[in-house]
Amino acid sequence: KTVMANPLPREPSADPDALAQLRQEAIDKQWSFGVTRLRSQYRMKPKPGAQPVSWVSSPYNRTKNPVYLVSDCVPLRPRQQRSAPTQKQCLARKITSLRSKLRATRFQESILLKQLLERAGRNICVLDTETTGLEAHDQIIELAIVDVAGTPLFTQRFKPTVSIHPKASEVHGIQIGALEHSDGWPTHHHTIQDILKNKTVAIFNADFDLAKLKATSAAFSLDTRWVDELDTLCVMQWAVDIFGATNRYGTISLANTVGECGLTFEGDAHSALADSLMTQRALLSMSELATPLELELDTLQRQKDAL
Incomplete structure (x- = not known):
């Protein structure tokens, strides 16, 4: 049985160790989230072939959005730091x-x-x-x-x-x-x-x-x-x-x-x-x-x- 949780969203940590701990906590507790929150808070995306554990109706229209277990996701590539523009x-x-x-x-x-x-x-x-x-x-x-x-x-x-x-x-x-x-x-x-x-x-x-x-x-x-x-x-x-x-x-x-x-x-x-x-x-x-x-x-x- 999937345990659905909804902890308060936090900003993704700039500390790799803190971000890894955040991910592990979600995996251990079998938390699942929509794609937007996975990307913004956990810097993760569903694995290829991962199946949603549920679907949530959008409050803005009739579409349904998929929800994935954090354990079925992989980290996003690290964000590339843009160099300061030249003069x-x-x-x-x-x-x-x-x-x-x-x-x-x-x-x-x-x-x-x-x-x-x-x-x-x-x-x-x-x-x-x-x-x-x-x-x-x-x-x-x-x-x-x-x-x-x-x-x-x-x-x-x-x-x-x-x-x-x-x-x-x-x-x-x-x-x-x-x-x-x-x-x-x-x-x-x-x-x-x-x-x-x-x-x-x-x-x-x-x-x-x-x-x-x-x-x-x-x-x-x-x-x-x-x-x-x-x-x-x-x-x-x-x-x-x-x-x-x-x-x-x-x-x-x-x-x-x-x-x-x-x-x-x-x-x-x-x-x-x-x-x-x-x-x-x-x-x-x-x-x-x-x-x-x-x-x-x-x-x-x-x-x-x-x-």
Whole structure:
């Protein structure tokens, strides 16, 4: 008759003599265990051809697991001690980990953005507007343009021919009375064209601002074809590609983009100049997201090659 026992499991001893004593005790007392416990506690496995003395139902599914007498088992081969990894192997592992991290979407998009900006060089400017509202007939009442280094190239308020929607005023704080003595759009129409001509124009939510450039020009019966000819870059779309959308419209706000970049908003939010400067900073920040990892990867690769 097989005596079934269930002593409390113990960690396998690193001392060969203690492990041999543990095995002998189990054999003398005719203990039997499942394969997992035989391996983990006794460092043993069933002999070839050994027959289970019983079967135990698994508590997790309908399978039955075999139970073997310890006396019907043989010791496992001693575990081979792994030698400590060499410095070159450690560097290779770090390089592999960094390369895997750089394959993430945000870093791949950042690399593409950096390449785009490098091709454009300093021939980039950033534009932002404040408007009378969001409708098709609404016009630009404030416009700012800065270069890629953040230097203001143009900043101006305009007197519109339509009223300012109250909700728009709540956002940018501009009242119609404050524009009474401002220039009209036609006064600076050609100046704006000249600044933007032959440049890559970065705009947060480019579709909106481009539509307002056309609508404002059309309101004064001015040519709008120049707007369609602009080479533009939508910073908001790049932010969505890098950080992901943050609302049900599939977009992301400038404030959220600034936060994702780890930047602090400076100036009066929702003024054209402040927003254009923050757009410029966010654009450069997004283009440099992968740079620290690339520099670290280059350093590790040179260290590994030197060994």
